[in-house]
Amino acid sequence: MEITNPWPDGWRLAPLAAAMLLPLCDPPAEAQTRTQPASIDRAVAEFTGAAPGTPGGARAPADPRLQLAACAGPLAVSWHGNARNSVRVECPGPDVWRVFVAVDGADGSAASNRPAPPAIKRGDALTIQVRGRGFSVQQQGEAMESGAVGEWIFVRTARKAEALRARIERPGLAVIPAS
The missing domain is CATH 2.30.30.760 (SH3 type barrels.)
Incomplete structure (x- = not known):
């Protein structure tokens, strides 16, 4: 890839500066066919009502090195188990995948072990x-x-x-x- 010099005559763009500009370019086509970890963070934050790293939210943002297949529909988010200390994030397809995200409670500790009362019961x-x-x-x-x-x-x-x-x-x- 060749980087053209957009600067006035005599100015040179150092190789490190050029490398820093690369993330501003469009991602390669391969990256566009993957689910971005930031979309997992957004789905969990919307579900829990708290941003990653804050009480009630995910303990940490999703690892940016995650390489998950593109999801055709919206991500399905639900509590994992009754302890409410982790959230299950699923892609319904076509390439099905599932990740689990640890969640902190409102006091900064693991979430409460008391499950929320059911709004709907089996058979309703x-x-x-x-x-x-x-x-x-x-x-x-x-x-x-x-x-x-x-x-x-x-x-x-x-x-x-x-x-x-x-x-x-x-x-x-x-x-x-x-x-």
Whole structure:
């Protein structure tokens, strides 16, 4: 790669300075086909309501060396286990992957061991809503597992229907985001 000299006559761009300008260029095509660690940080921060490194948020930002396949849809984020000290971040496809992010509690220690009360219990009748840009469609369904507001659970629309993952928005309502 050749770097042209944008400076007035007589000025030279030192090799170190030239190397520092490279990150300002577009990333190589290979990097554009990967999920950026910053998108994992944003998803976890949105889910927990706290930035990485702050109480209630991820203990540390995602490792910038992470090389995960590109995710076709939005990242699915949910609590991992009942302790609420880690968050599961999943890519639904086409190349499925999953990472777990450690979370600090509001007091700076590991998150509380008390699980949030379930907003929806297994077997509850609920409204399943598919939301997309400029539209929403809803249908009655059943919860296949219990969960609190903000958690992702499996739901189905009929007895023999395939299970779908939906995020609990409030008691009685689970939402499936459409991309």
